[in-house]
Amino acid sequence: MNKISKRLASLEQFPDQLQTLIKSLVAQQNFSGYFSADQVKQLCQLGTNHQQLLRLLIPLAQTYSIAPLSEFYVGAAALSASGAIYLGANMELPPQNLGQTIHAEQSAISHTWHHGESSITLLAVSATPCGHCRQFMNELPQANQLEILLPDQQSIQLSQLLPHSFGPSDLAVADRLMKSAPYALNKSTSDPLLNAAINAAQQSYSPYSNSPSGIALKTKRAIYQGRYAENCAYNPSLSPLQSALIAVHLANDNFCDITEAVLVESKSRQISQLAISQNILSELGDIDLIHYAI
Numbered sequence: 106m107n108k109i110s111k112r113l114a115s116l117e118q119f120p121d122q123l124q125t126l127i128k129s130l131v132a133q134q135n136f137s138g139y140f141s142a143d144q145v146k147q148l149c150q151l152g153t154n155h156q157q158l159l160r161l162l163i164p165l166a167q168t169y170s171i172a173p174l175s176e177f178y179v180g181a182a183a184l185s186a187s188g189a190i191y192l193g194a195n196m197e198l199p200p201q202n203l204g205q206t207i208h209a210e211q212s213a214i215s216h217t218w219h220h221g222e223s224s225i226t227l228l229a230v231s232a233t234p235c236g237h238c239r240q241f242m243n244e245l246p247q248a249n250q251l252e253i254l255l256p257d258q259q260s261i262q263l264s265q266l267l268p269h270s271f272g273p274s275d276l277a278v279a280d281r282l283m284k285s286a287p288y289a290l291n292k293s294t295s296d297p298l299l300n301a302a303i304n305a306a307q308q309s310y311s312p313y314s315n316s317p318s319g320i321a322l323k324t325k326r327a328i329y330q331g332r333y334a335e336n337c338a339y340n341p342s343l344s345p346l347q348s349a350l351i352a353v354h355l356a357n358d359n360f361c362d363i364t365e366a367v368l369v370e371s372k373s374r375q376i377s378q379l380a381i382s383q384n385i386l387s388e389l390g391d392i393d394l395i396h397y398a399i
């Protein structure tokens with residue numbers, strides 16, 4: 106079954122009155138794993154609400170899962186404050202170590218953030234969020250009020266899933282993921298790939314190590330950005346390459362079509378994304394990574 110047929114088959118649970126519209130949106134050539142606020146509104150007008158819609162979209166999100174090791178296909182769908190819905194899925198990247206695995210919640214959050222959104226109000230997921238994801242989500246604005254929809258259960262707030270939590274305020278950080286001021290990293294260039302990487306680094310979130318970074322990947326079809334997203338507990342941080350790979354995959358593009366990669370970091374960085382990014386890119390297809398410290 107090809108990708109599109111698999112995605113359309115995942116929509117069979119939609120009520121009849123919604124199925125024609127949702128299938129026509131997903132079948133579009135440029136469908137990139139999200140529904141605009143207008144599309145969500147149209148779907149809701151046909152007789153559903155945000156919670157039901159997010160739950161119905163979980164099987165579609167699961168079709169994006171890359172899980173060759175676990176064969177545990179996790180899908181997530183996030184509703185942004187603007188009313189759009191963004192999908193996400195887990196991605197295992199063997200032969201990289203398990204620490205490089207991207208979780209579905211991270212994928213949906215990164216996807217939402219990359220579209221210029223500044224908060225998430227509801228997040229549905231196909232399995233109960235693991236501890237890693239609860240910690241990752243705790244970095245979001247108003248994290249304790251974030252509502253999580255679990256399969257076949259009432260919605261639950263993140264604060265109930267993560268009591269006695271450790272968060273940014275424990276390290277006296279007022280910034281939050283998706284809502285921090287851009288970094289003043291600048292370099293004059295007419296190269297669109299470098300420009301994209303600079304922009305990604307400017308928008309990245311690194312309040313703990315103060316080491317902003319961004320990556321841009323070029324495929325035959327497009328340029329994709331990846332922003333570094335740090336966490337107060339350090340380990341659930343998402344690297345710029347991980348976030349760029351999420352963008353490539355959810356846009357229906359292929360890792361094997363990546364031809365060029367640029368990493369931009371701050372000159373004054375305390376930590377670097379260079380070695381791990383080079384390693385992963387060379388495994389994905391012998392892709393050279395050009396590095397700039399600005």
Ligand SMILES: [Zn+2]
Pocket residue numbers: 208209210234235236237238239
């Ligand atoms: Zn997780």
